[in-house]
Amino acid sequence: MVETDPDTLEARHALAEMAITVGDWPEAERHLSALGRLDPDNPDTALVAAALAYRNAVLTRDTAAAQKAEVVARATLARDPANLIAHHIVIDQAVASKDSATLRAAVEAALAAQPTERVFHVMRLRLLTEARDAIALGPALEAFVAAFPQDEQARQMLIAWYLDKGDLAAAETFLRRLTEAPDAGVPARITLVEFLLQTKGEQAGRAELNRLIADAPAPLPYRARLAALDFDLGKRPEGLAALTALVAEAPADTPQLPDLKVTLAQMLAAMGDVAGSVAQLDEVLAANPGHVAALKLRANWLIDGDRPTEAITALRSALAEAPGDAEILMLMGDAHSRNGAHALAADSYARAVEVAGRTPAESIFYARFLLQDGRMDAAAAVLGDALRLAPRNIDLLSALAEIRLSEKDLDAAAAIVTTLRELGQNRAEPPAPRLPPAPRLPPARSRPKA
DSSP: OTTTOTTOHHHHHHHHHHHHHHTOHHHHHHHHHHHHHHOTTOHHHHHHHHHHHHHHHHHHTOHHHHHHHHHHHHHHHHHOTTOHHHHHHHHHHHHHHTOHHHHHHHHHHHHHHOTTOHHHHHHHHHHHHHTTOHHHHHHHHHHHHHHOTTOHHHHHHHHHHHHHTTOHHHHHHHHHHHHHSTTOOHHHHHHHHHHHHHHTOHHHHHHHHHHHHHHOSSOHHHHHHHHHHHHHTTOHHHHHHHHHHHHHHSOTTOTTHHHHHHHHHHHHHHTTOHHHHHHHHHHHHHHOTTOHHHHHHHHHHHHHTTOHHHHHHHHHHHHHHOTTOHHHHHHHHHHHHHTTOHHHHHHHHHHHHHHTTSOHHHHHHHHHHHHHTTOHHHHHHHHHHHHHHSTTOHHHHHHHHHHHHHTTOHHHHHHHHHHHHHHHHHOOSOSOOOOOOSSOOOOTTSOOOO
């Protein structure tokens, strides 16, 4: 529209706001210049100008300019309560002012106006975690899942919260409710299977899989998971044969076929058939160069093969498809570390912890990475943030106890040991697991060799 008619005001406003949203500041400046010529007194033009002014104020640490931009943002919200750019300016100013009450009010206002904006849910969870508001945390997690029922991270965080409370029944009820929803997909049902395997054992998980195979009109994913289960439990030839047959029998247009081929590639690699594994992976990526699971597996191998630059290229492609995937970011950290880019590795690990919602596995790995740099306080802070979300997680507590002992803080270490002993005596279930999505992938820390 703008190319056809450069004076189209509404299109200029839309393009400017899009550029701000994605951080393309030169493009935003270009459209603001046109808006200043076309309609300088328009309140939407004022907001675009305020957003650019706010960014410059942050970069130059100009407090007065930032406050002026916030005034414009609040005026925008008075007439347009759903405006995302205005909400972000107000929230960022509240962060800068270190006023927790104002910040929490700003986030709640943003959520009320934009209940399906994921970033605001994550902000609220972080605030509740930092405030140790355990009463509000559960409902906030449930609201997160209700807004994003297909979001794997949202489900994992709520399940981890239930498990940390020791409420296995509530976690199972929640997962079964997800599987019974009209729009329930394969991932939700596989998540239930994984939960049963981890909390009730093989027999319960296998029974659920057999039920799904019997009831589902398209049981291929569940038959594949059953084959993977056999493979994981030591029946490797049987599991490999079953999955190979499923891949061979599936029509070429089967939606799950690329995922099954990636899982088959993992099995073949584990069995030492590198050529067969690579062939499966090449088939998937030839048909779909952006297949996330295939790119992650290829990156695994490239890192192990001391080809980190190629791994980074593959992982960037994966991130373009799945920017919220913590495992990609962890692998990116591995690749940067192998490439000697220590600061970039630290940044990737930190982003992975953030994206994953400070889950134990990512937090512990990042903390140990920080310890290698001698950054003991930073490592303890990472573990402390994770413990606020899962205060009874044994792995987190053990890792923090190690740091306190290294610091010679014997009182703090003794207090953690006391907590660990109480958990060992009073809690039968394992620490809250991070349930993997389907298809299952090898952990980022244990890549198959190729």
